Amino acid sequence: MKRSKPGSTLFSNLNTIIMWEEINNSLYKKFEFKSFSEAFGFMSRIALAAEKMDHHPRWTNEYNKVEIWLSTHDAGDVVTEKDHQLAKKIDQL
Amino acid sequence: MKRSKPGSTLFSNLNTIIMWEEINNSLYKKFEFKSFSEAFGFMSRIALAAEKMDHHPRWTNEYNKVEIWLSTHDAGDVVTEKDHQLAKKIDQL
């Protein structure tokens, strides 16, 4: 498992939260960008990945911030392998 | 059940909530579409309108649903004329 050590620069991107967290049966992560444009470019790419997997996030955007919750409706709104897959794809964008 | 009265054009779209509501110092409206694709096409057009006005919504999407909250940060997170303008533009999409 990856760990974020003190002083680690592994996760030195713009994200305010380093790892996906499991909160209330969802994988959750908050991303922060420099501008709305950058945030929306990111959202466009997530939309493509989500539609391709037929697995769509719940997400909130406000200016340069994007919050994402992933859970699998068909499985009773719990976290499944599909959510981990989409989380991984999002991190690779 | 909803009924569309003769002459009324209020109910001619897919929106589940007809009018913007003022909730907690925000203009709020929920939209519902047939698919994620339709919802995201709508979001893309809102993004263009918002960037043009330099006035960005807080919004949440989950598959075919889009919820939007409009308020003006610079004015202390209250509803201003800018919010009404963006609300009107969104309704015209």
Add this chain to the structure above:
Amino acid sequence: MKRSKPGSTLFSNLNTIIMWEEINNSLYKKFEFKSFSEAFGFMSRIALAAEKMDHHPRWTNEYNKVEIWLSTHDAGDVVTEKDHQLAKKIDQL
């Protein structure tokens, strides 16, 4: 010249060219919208459909106009069933 027969619903959209044409081993169609916003909303939805099918168009946009050429690279840049499928999906948007 193309004619719209009485009772026909074929011509009820904004498209300037009604049917896909096969030109130089591509399916070609030109769409015309009211605004850039409308054209780009349409393009966003095509992008989702194309990524889902793993079959991407060649397309040109200029303000309110979108031109699309569909052909299958893997088959030697000729028109295949995949192109007809994507054309049909685009028409359904």
Add this chain to the structure above:
Amino acid sequence: MKRSKPGSTLFSNLNTIIMWEEINNSLYKKFEFKSFSEAFGFMSRIALAAEKMDHHPRWTNEYNKVEIWLSTHDAGDVVTEKDHQLAKKIDQL
């Protein structure tokens, strides 16, 4: 003026053409990305910038490639300051 010296790595991004070229009264540049997703994320951000400036490109996309032509219709389809501004914004994305 910027010059691309032989061996220079100043422009070591993914673009196949380093500078905007003036071709047939348009500023022209070709961009190449790793995937359609990356190309479309880029296009989404250009769409926002273009709509904000009320100055829209002619552009062609095919999978991971984006070609852009900028000229000013109102000035008789020649290259103006507006085109240089949008070109600069696109390069900053």
